[in-house]
Amino acid sequence: MSDDDESSASGEYHAEYHPHLREAAAYTDDEVTRRAFDVRQVRGADAAGLRCCLPEAQRSYRTPSDQEQCPMCDASCHPNCLDKLRNEEMRRGRPLAYGCPQCGTLWRTDAETAAAAERQNQANANRTRPTAKPYRCRRDPISGRFVCTFAPPSTGQPCGWTRKTRHQIRVHHNRAHEDNPDPSCDCAGVSVFDTDDEDNISADPPPCPCPICAEQYYCRHAAAAHCRKEHRINSWPPKCRICHTIFDKYLDLIVHLTYAHQNPRPSQ
Incomplete structure (x- = not known):
């Protein structure tokens, strides 16, 4: 799944994962920091021989094959697949901690990757025009992911959708929380009213x-x-x-x- 090719929030995604990830979702940040290990970032050709331990989420040809590898059991998965799993479980009311789906080891993003992501986000922010849309997000200190904190009026609770970059969160917000004009309108220019013909x-x-x-x-x-x-x-x-x-x-x-x-x- 690319930045601008987000799967539908209603799409079912089922995968086996270690139950410790559900238990650890209730840990405090300090407790997670003590128990977490730096996840290995395997990129490019080095990731070509790795097998994702999760069912692969919808991806585009532009999506790199980079994977994240557990330092304890060597299991690996695509970041998008892990985000998809966590988002689907969040939607079902079962938040998961950021960690290995296979052995339950808690992960944290290493400093080098976090710094690179921050540079990329800063560059995107400099290129992006200011927007009046009320999208909100926070950065999870452990996983390094960005979390949508926009509160839909019907629930009043933060959305909780997770993505790797602020740009992906902006795309999610526009699609999930905004009434934007849609040039490819799925009603094909037909109103919701019935007609005689x-x-x-x-x-x-x-x-x-x-x-x-x-x-x-x-x-x-x-x-x-x-x-x-x-x-x-x-x-x-x-x-x-x-x-x-x-x-x-x-x-x-x-x-x-x-x-x-x-x-x-x-x-x-």
Whole structure:
């Protein structure tokens, strides 16, 4: 999986791992520091002969074959595969410590790798324009990974999604927490409303209204992007005016109104 080719958070990923990783997730940072060992970074051609001990997560041809190797049992895995495992377990309510999936040894990133990652992140920050989007992240002091700390309105709890760089966290935030205009909109320009001409639904799509001001848009993604741009300051978080349910994105609210309340227009 590359920086801009993130797998869906809903994709199931099952892998065997040592139970100590679940137990160690409750350790304090000081306790983890005492028990952790520097993980070996095996890069390039040196990693070609290593076999990942986890089922390989979705990857692109641009993804390097670098692996992380346990200093105790010599088992190795791709960083993306380990991140995928930890993210999926976090989603299931079972956080895992950063460590070897095979023997349960806790890992920490060596100083050289951490310094290189910091230089890369600083370079990316210098090239990236400032953004007003409220994405938040923190750097885990043990694993060196970046953790999404944005709190979705529906739960109020930090997201917890883990990635290697700030850029990957920004990509995750944009896809998981933002109503961005989507040029490859999966509704193909068709709104969520039904039409009389089911055989030619895309020829004359009915409008999709903004749930706040009722302005008409060609599809739900365009309406959601409008809400994010025009109503974020005065109407956040997205909230159903009928049942008062709070949503994480305006797109979720629009779909909810369509299917739960049969397309009601917002009150003026």
